[in-house]
Amino acid sequence: MTRYVIRRILQAIPLLIIISAILFLLANEMGDPLASFGGRRRIRSSDRERLTRQLGLDQPVMVQYLIWLVGNDWMQIDVDGDGTPDEYGTRRGVLRGDFGTSFMEKRPVLEIIGERFKNTMILMITAEIVILFFAFWIGIYSALRQYSFVDNVVTTFSFVGYSMPVFWLGLILMYVFSVNFKRWGLPYFPTVGMYDLAVGPTIPQIAWHLVLPVTTIAIISIAGYSRYVRSQMLEVINQDYIRTAHSKGLPDRWVITRHALKNAALPLITIIGMDLPLLIAGATVTESIFAWPGMGRLYWDATQDTDIPVLMGILVIISVLVVVFQIITDITYTFLDPRIRYE
Amino acid sequence: MSSTTTDSTDVTWKSLEIAERPPLTPTQVAWRRFRRHKMAIAGIFMLVAIILYVTVGTFFFTEAEANYTDLSIKLSPPSLEHPFGTDMVGRDLFARTIYGGQISIIIGLFAVFVSIILGVLIGAVSGYYGGATDSVLMRFTEAMFNIPSLFLLIILGKVLSGKIANFNLLGRSFSGSVVVIIAVIGITSWMYLARIVRANVLSLKEQEFITAARCTGTSNFSIIFSHILPNTTAPIIVSATLLVAAAILAEAYVSFLGVGVQPPTPTWGNMLDQAYHHLEREPWMWFFPGVLILMTVLGINFVGDGLRDALDPRALSESE
Numbered sequence: 001m002t003r004y005v006i007r008r009i010l011q012a013i014p015l016l017i018i019i020s021a022i023l024f025l026l027a028n029e030m031g032d033p034l035a036s037f038g039g040r041r042r043i044r045s046s047d048r049e050r051l052t053r054q055l056g057l058d059q060p061v062m063v064q065y066l067i068w069l070v071g072n073d074w075m076q077i078d079v080d081g082d083g084t085p086d087e088y089g090t091r092r093g094v095l096r097g098d099f100g101t102s103f104m105e106k107r108p109v110l111e112i113i114g115e116r117f118k119n120t121m122i123l124m125i126t127a128e129i130v131i132l133f134f135a136f137w138i139g140i141y142s143a144l145r146q147y148s149f150v151d152n153v154v155t156t157f158s159f160v161g162y163s164m165p166v167f168w169l170g171l172i173l174m175y176v177f178s179v180n181f182k183r184w185g186l187p188y189f190p191t192v193g194m195y196d197l198a199v200g201p202t203i204p205q206i207a208w209h210l211v212l213p214v215t216t217i218a219i220i221s222i223a224g225y226s227r228y229v230r231s232q233m234l235e236v237i238n239q240d241y242i243r244t245a246h247s248k249g250l251p252d253r254w255v256i257t258r259h260a261l262k263n264a265a266l267p268l269i270t271i272i273g274m275d276l277p278l279l280i281a282g283a284t285v286t287e288s289i290f291a292w293p294g295m296g297r298l299y300w301d302a303t304q305d306t307d308i309p310v311l312m313g314i315l316v317i318i319s320v321l322v323v324v325f326q327i328i329t330d331i332t333y334t335f336l337d338p339r340i341r342y343e
Numbered sequence: 344m345s346s347t348t349t350d351s352t353d354v355t356w357k358s359l360e361i362a363e364r365p366p367l368t369p370t371q372v373a374w375r376r377f378r379r380h381k382m383a384i385a386g387i388f389m390l391v392a393i394i395l396y397v398t399v400g401t402f403f404f405t406e407a408e409a410n411y412t413d414l415s416i417k418l419s420p421p422s423l424e425h426p427f428g429t430d431m432v433g434r435d436l437f438a439r440t441i442y443g444g445q446i447s448i449i450i451g452l453f454a455v456f457v458s459i460i461l462g463v464l465i466g467a468v469s470g471y472y473g474g475a476t477d478s479v480l481m482r483f484t485e486a487m488f489n490i491p492s493l494f495l496l497i498i499l500g501k502v503l504s505g506k507i508a509n510f511n512l513l514g515r516s517f518s519g520s521v522v523v524i525i526a527v528i529g530i531t532s533w534m535y536l537a538r539i540v541r542a543n544v545l546s547l548k549e550q551e552f553i554t555a556a557r558c559t560g561t562s563n564f565s566i567i568f569s570h571i572l573p574n575t576t577a578p579i580i581v582s583a584t585l586l587v588a589a590a591i592l593a594e595a596y597v598s599f600l601g602v603g604v605q606p607p608t609p610t611w612g613n614m615l616d617q618a619y620h621h622l623e624r625e626p627w628m629w630f631f632p633g634v635l636i637l638m639t640v641l642g643i644n645f646v647g648d649g650l651r652d653a654l655d656p657r658a659l660s661e662s663e
Contacts, residue, residue, distance in 0.1 A: 014482075015482060015486055018486055019489055022486070023490065023498070026498050026499065026502055029502040030498060030501045031501060155382075156382070163588065163592075163641040164640075165592055165595045165596065165637070167595075167596070167599050168618075168629070168633035168636070168637070171619070171629055171633070175622060175623075175626055179622065285493070285596055285599065285600070299494060300497070300600065303497050303498065311498075314494075315494060318489075318491060319489045322488075322489045323489070
């Protein structure tokens with residue numbers, strides 16, 4: 001098992017390096033990072049030259065990538081632009097945990113991402129709990145009553161949820177529960193932000209601000225998951241061992257949770273494991289309409305400003321998360337199905 | 344191959360028992376099952392309605408009308424004259440949804456065309472040749488899978504934006520960004536298809552008819568394209584259908600974020616990009632394009648689900 005995990009991690013490293021190289025090339029093609037440097041003012045050409053040198057943007061892209069990856073504290077760089085290298089660099093490179101400094105905010109990338117990551121996690125973990133709760137509930141219910149009226153209604157609705165653009169659903173929820181509730185004098189939900197600036201980030205405030213974004217994400221995702229739970233359950237409940245369990249006189253509830261669900265959950269683990277990191281990314285649109293200060297929103301701002309260090313930081317962290325979750329998924333498998341062994 | 348044979352023999356046996364009818368071809372079997380799928384039929388009706396809407400609509404409104412601005416009537420709510428209201432420069436939203444719909448659907452179809460070509464080629468080559476080719480291609484596929492596609496869409500959209508000039512086709516001018524978005528969506532959506540095709544090729548290439556083809560000296564190219572791929576059309580059709588829905592949604596997302604198709608060419612997606620500013624007072628500006636996207640995507644998903652059931656060889660007993 002340990003060897004399997006180590007091998008998986010070793011395999012993942014070249015993969016991550018390839019991904020990051022491709023992304024770095026693309027990110028550098030996106031535009032001029034210095035364009036939005038001086039805010040509204042245009043920066044002078046002498047300043048531009050100096051900044052380009054200081055940020056290392058005068059180097060060829062592959063050199064920039066290497067510096068991003070392994071740092072530049074082992075080589076001398078030309079800071080004053082007189083053509084002779086004069087001092088050692090200060091960057092230590094991603095491989096040694098230095099993600100660089102944001103072009104826009106002039107702060108370490110990890111610090112910025114860390115703040116935003118927390119907010120995204122609050123949003124996504126809440127959403128994921130809501131999604132799983134309803135998906136299992138709906139999925140099991142409609143599997144046990146296949147082709148019943150309720151099953152058909154639920155199926156149709158799950159397709160509708162699945163086919164809706166996230167932002168459009170968000171707008172509709174905002175329009176109904178925020179704009180119109182306010183007009184009708186009902187208690188209304190806030191549309192933007194994480195908390196009321198006047199009150200501060202208290203738990204009730206955050207919970208109140210979570211309602212609409214979480215509902216939006218949940219409606220879209222419950223659909224797919226519950227369909228999946230349903231089809232998995234249907235496959236399992238027709239198996240012989242379920243009939244055996246019933247004929248032993250076990251209570252229905254016990255058969256469903258202990259015998260059926262445990263086996264039906266196995267393929268679901270893969271889906272959830274693969275989806276989690278993507279959910280974080282998928283929040284880009286949701287976060288941008290609800291002005292939720294999370295990572296998706298940060299990513300979007302970074303692309304607008306061509307803030308390459310932040311952009312790359314987010315992409316690398318998500319890629320690492322994807323790989324880590326894949327490994328965790330594989331390990332969870334062995335617990336749920338002892339027949340599975342990894343060599 | 345084996346799956347389709349079991350299908351027809353099964354049906355032959357069944358139909359012989361019920362009434363003495365000639366055996367049905369696999370296509371007929373699939374069509375019969377598809378017809379029984381209520382949601383799929385509803386999906387077909389929805390799609391026909393949408394296609395009529397975006398085609399017949401052009402006889403009532405010219406493209407010039409769709410782009411005609413009249414500031415004196417800007418932001419007017421839906422009325423008899425402007426059923427969907429007007430936008431911030433007084434363009435008629437009804438006419439714009441007609442032309443925008445055409446572009447959105449074209450983007451969806453062409454993007455999927457790109458991703459089928461990429462997915463089928465990469466999947467088939469990787470599955471057929473195996474070995475180092477397979478490892479390299481599959482690592483690449485995995486790498487593409489690891490990056491959230493929306494993130495890639497945004498980066499690629501920004502990299503390529505403005506690189507393609509506007510062009511004229513069939514007497515209409517299109518923004519170059521249409522081509523960019525088609526390419527970008529295609530490039531970010533082929534991975535799943537590649538995996539399906541690879542899995543199918545892996546199992547098919549071990550079968551006797553492929554060995555037979557190889558014995559007669561058939562070239563690899565012809566084995567892949569005329570012996571293996573025709574036998575894996577069913578999963579390709581199903582996932583391509585669902586991909587069209589995903590592509591139309593992807594267009595809406597990138598356009599909503601402002602890196603999609605650039606004006607004046609309307610699409611359902613970019614009609615929504617200013618939506619946020621009109622949330623409270625002008626809900627018609629974002630409501631109608633969204634409904635049309637929903638209807639189209641829903642219709643396609645219904646049809647895709649029906650196709651999956653109809654073409655799935657294992658589903659026979661369940662639907663009979």
